[in-house]
Amino acid sequence: NAGVTQTPKFRVLKTGQSMTLLCAQDMNHEYMYWYRQDPGMGLRLIHYSVGEGTTAKGEVPDGYNVSRLKKQNFLLGLESAAPSQTSVYFCASSPGRITDTQYFGPGTRLTVL
Amino acid sequence: SQQGEEDPQALSIQEGENATMNCSYKTSINNLQWYRQNSGRGLVHLILIRSNEREKHSGRLRVTLDTSKKSSSLLITASRAADTASYFCATAPQNDYKLSFGAGTTVTVRA
Numbered sequence: 001n002a003g004v005t006q007t008p009k010f011r012v013l014k015t016g017q018s019m020t021l022l023c024a025q026d027m028n029h030e031y032m033y034w035y036r037q038d039p040g041m042g043l044r045l046i047h048y049s050v051g052e053g054t055t056a057k058g059e060v061p062d063g064y065n066v067s068r069l070k071k072q073n074f075l076l077g078l079e080s081a082a083p084s085q086t087s088v089y090f091c092a093s094s095p096g097r098i099t100d101t102q103y104f105g106p107g108t109r110l111t112v113l
Numbered sequence: 114s115q116q117g118e119e120d121p122q123a124l125s126i127q128e129g130e131n132a133t134m135n136c137s138y139k140t141s142i143n144n145l146q147w148y149r150q151n152s153g154r155g156l157v158h159l160i161l162i163r164s165n166e167r168e169k170h171s172g173r174l175r176v177t178l179d180t181s182k183k184s185s186s187l188l189i190t191a192s193r194a195a196d197t198a199s200y201f202c203a204t205a206p207q208n209d210y211k212l213s214f215g216a217g218t219t220v221t222v223r224a
Contacts, residue, residue, distance in 0.1 A: 042117070042215045044214075092155075098210060099205030099211070099212055101158045104155035104156040105155050
């Protein structure tokens, strides 16, 4: 099992550009999450999904959109990137409730110039 | 805002020594979890302790939970170089829908 995978691993964008981060999990988990990690702060939840075809806002959703068309994939989109979105982005999944054990991907380091 | 906060922010110990870090939180919880993050990697789940449990062990890891003090501790015994990582506590508050992560404790194990 690959677990949770993320692509790309690194990306540099210019302000105003758009991009999509892809997360895939092969554990048949219902729940999937997108977090961002900034220095000196804990992980902050951006958006999450409780099942195929569902999405919900997390703690810091502004400037991001998500889609969960297939159970195994969770996409995070930045429509118009801003320097404040420079961060490391982590995808995670869990089999049951959002507050149970979560399994994380390796992360995507995004720099917005 | 962060529900859980780890203390200390950083810890440096000699190989073979024990490492202890603490997590304090503000509101009642359903469970508390500890995760490890090696440099440049994703988080890895270590232990989940429920609000009705006081202590759990996993290999060289020991976690305690004191709900009256709203605090938890993670003890790593007989540390190894491979334990060098950041350790995060995550709380599952009773009246919230998500895990809340602290800013982490960075542990360096010197050979």
